[in-house]
Amino acid sequence: MQERGRVASWGIIIVVLLIHLAMAPGVSLGVDEAHYALYALHPALSYFDHPPMVGWLQTLIAPLGYDEFTVRLVPAILYALSSYLVFRLSGILFPDGPAWVGLVAVFLINTAPMLQLMGWGLVPDLPLMVFGLLSLELIYRIHNQNRLLYWLGLGIVYGLAGLSKYTAIFLPLGMTLFMIQYQGLSWLRQAGPWLAALIALILISPVLVWNADNDWASLAYQFDRGVGVEEWSLKDALVMQLAQMFLYSILAYVAAIAAAFSLIRKRIPEEDRASCWLIVWSAFPVLVVIGWSAGDGTVLPNWPALGWTLLAPLSAYWICLGWSHWWLKSLAVFSSFLSIGLIVFVFFFLAFMPLSTFPFMASAIKDLVGWKAAAEQAQLLRQKWQEEEGVEPVLMVDNWTKASRIAWYAYPEPVQVLADRLTQFDFWHGKPEADSYGLLVRDKQSVPGNDHLEIQNFSCSLVDETESGVDTVTVNRFQFYQCKPAH
Numbered sequence: 001m002q003e004r005g006r007v008a009s010w011g012i013i014i015v016v017l018l019i020h021l022a023m024a025p026g027v028s029l030g031v032d033e034a035h036y037a038l039y040a041l042h043p044a045l046s047y048f049d050h051p052p053m054v055g056w057l058q059t060l061i062a063p064l065g066y067d068e069f070t071v072r073l074v075p076a077i078l079y080a081l082s083s084y085l086v087f088r089l090s091g092i093l094f095p096d097g098p099a100w101v102g103l104v105a106v107f108l109i110n111t112a113p114m115l116q117l118m119g120w121g122l123v124p125d126l127p128l129m130v131f132g133l134l135s136l137e138l139i140y141r142i143h144n145q146n147r148l149l150y151w152l153g154l155g156i157v158y159g160l161a162g163l164s165k166y167t168a169i170f171l172p173l174g175m176t177l178f179m180i181q182y183q184g185l186s187w188l189r190q191a192g193p194w195l196a197a198l199i200a201l202i203l204i205s206p207v208l209v210w211n212a213d214n215d216w217a218s219l220a221y222q223f224d225r226g227v228g229v230e231e232w233s234l235k236d237a238l239v240m241q242l243a244q245m246f247l248y249s250i251l252a253y254v255a256a257i258a259a260a261f262s263l264i265r266k267r268i269p270e271e272d273r274a275s276c277w278l279i280v281w282s283a284f285p286v287l288v289v290i291g292w293s294a295g296d297g298t299v300l301p302n303w304p305a306l307g308w309t310l311l312a313p314l315s316a317y318w319i320c321l322g323w324s325h326w327w328l329k330s331l332a333v334f335s336s337f338l339s340i341g342l343i344v345f346v347f348f349f350l351a352f353m354p355l356s357t358f359p360f361m362a363s364a365i366k367d368l369v370g371w372k373a374a375a376e377q378a379q380l381l382r383q384k385w386q387e388e389e390g391v392e393p394v395l396m397v398d399n400w401t402k403a404s405r406i407a408w409y410a411y412p413e414p415v416q417v418l419a420d421r422l423t424q425f426d427f428w429h430g431k432p433e434a435d436s437y438g439l440l441v442r443d444k445q446s447v448p449g450n451d452h453l454e455i456q457n458f459s460c461s462l463v464d465e466t467e468s469g470v471d472t473v474t475v476n477r478f479q480f481y482q483c484k485p486a487h
Contacts, residue, residue: 005103009087012110017080019347020120024072027350028368028405033121035404035424037071041411046210048218048424050124053164057127071122078126079119082309083110085133090313092137093275098320105316108255109309111339113346114247114301124165125305131161132171132306136282139175142192143182143274151192152199159203166222167286167306172200174282181277217422232295240294246342247301248308251319251335256311259318260284276314283310355473362475366443367405370468370476374441375409377466381480382413382439385463396438396483398455400425406441418456432456440481447479458483 029037039047039055040062046052057074064070083106090102109115118126138154141147154175161168179187187193211219245253262268263276287307293299322328355362382393395415397403400423407415407425414429416438432438440453440460447453451462460481468476 005100009103009106012106013080013083016110017076020076023347023351025069028372029068029071029408030121031367031401031404032123033071034408036122038407042428045206048427050165051163051207053127054122054124072120075119075122075126078130082129086312089133089137090316093140093313094272094317097272097317101316101320104319105312108252108312108315111336112248112252113339113342115305116343118302118305123302125302127164128161128168128306129309131157131164132310135171136278140278148192151196155196155199158200162200162204170286173285177281178278182274237291237295240299243301244304249335249339251332252308252315255315255318259314262318279310279314283307353470355471359473362473366475369470371405372409373468374478375406378439378441378480379410379413381464385482391437393437393439396440398442435485438483440483442479443476444479445477453481457486459486
């Protein structure tokens with residue numbers, strides 16, 4: 001049975017990888033994809049938005065040619081690697097458990113709609129998932145053998161995780177809670193954990209150096225964004241929980257919570273409890289903090305990805321133990337049908353974009369349609385203005401999310417953001433000077449009645465409009481303004 005499970009798992013991994021690669025060149029880059037692709041075009045120790053791992057990984061594939069296909073190679077490979085590590089980790093943590101645990105775990109993360117989308121479009125959570133899974137394997141080996149080599153490996157993994165995303169801090173927190181539960185504080189009297197901490201600190205030093213050189217801007221921004229809660233709402237928190245049920249699959253959600261309760265009530269076989277506690281301590285702290293932060297509506301759907309990926313082996317283990325129950329089989333069928341149906345619909349729609357059949361999806365692809373043409377038109381208008389009046393305008397947008405696509409398709413033209421808040425583009429291209437000129441690109445459905453706009457001390461006049469659509473349906477309307485100092 002285990003061999004059949006291995007073959008089936010590899011089959012899932014390879015099929016999903018091929019689907020992601022086949023779809024990669026056919027769709028323009030989205031907001032985050034373009035933004036992180038720009039990281040590799042602006043090499044640095046770290047960045048305002050995130051640590052540097054996503055940029056460094058993209059730099060590795062840049063020599064292959066930088067386009068939609070190559071940009072999406074990294075997430076496709078990382079997602080496939082995560083699936084393999086979930087299968088491997090399931091076998092290591094539950095060597096005497098049900099034979100199908102590894103296959104079910106692979107099935108769970110490959111039927112999670114959010115994870116499928118992440119496997120197609122790079123976000124920092126993807127490398128963090130890989131290093132998180134590796135850390136669990138090393139902690140389990142330390143728990144059983146406590147070799148210095150494993151501690152050194154854990155330090156490297158934690159350092160790489162810290163270079164991926166700031167939520168990596170929850171990984172050593174989970175390890176500490178687990179080790180205290182099973183070994184008290186005695187493990188702190190050996191050299192291993194301290195050497196691991198030193199190695200991790202050395203590896204994340206680029207992030208610390210960048211922050212120290214930039215007034216700790218990135219750390220302050222991420223703390224305020226992810227932890228700071230101004231006005232907490234139970235409704236927003238519950239909506240986020242409901243969203244996770246559908247985005248990470250109802251089966252995975254129910255199984256993870258049920259497995260945790262079974263563990264607390266000691267209904268898990270004793271020989272497997274340490275493995276279960278390791279997963280619980282590693283995954284639930286990040287999910288609890290994100291769940292709390294969702295109370296002010298600031299959480300993005302990819303943020304809990306680390307927690308649900310780490311929980312996959314535990315959820316699979318609980319499902320296999322209780323598979324004889326008819327209600328669990330019914331839940332599995334319903335959840336799988338719903339999740340796979342959603343994944344198939346989304347990828348089918350992205351591949352063919354039949355908007356005339358599904359016009360309600362127009363707003364869902366707004367970030368993918370027309371931005372290349374808008375960037376090219378902006379460049380032409382900027383050049384024409386420069387030739388006619390002798391000014392040197394820069395391309396401008398009013399939000400960093402728009403800047404990512406315009407800057408990607410207009411590269412190497414600098415793009416500045418007309419906004420009060422600090423963005424990554426301010427570090428790359430600076431804030432607009434009071435006496436500068438700019439060609440502003442907006443994507444509004446309507447324009448001011450007199451075709452004139454006052455924004456951030458600039459007086460802007462409409463000079464052109466374009467529309468972009470798919471399958472006879474208009475998706476985006478772009479406006480182009482000449483902006484001059486208001487004084």
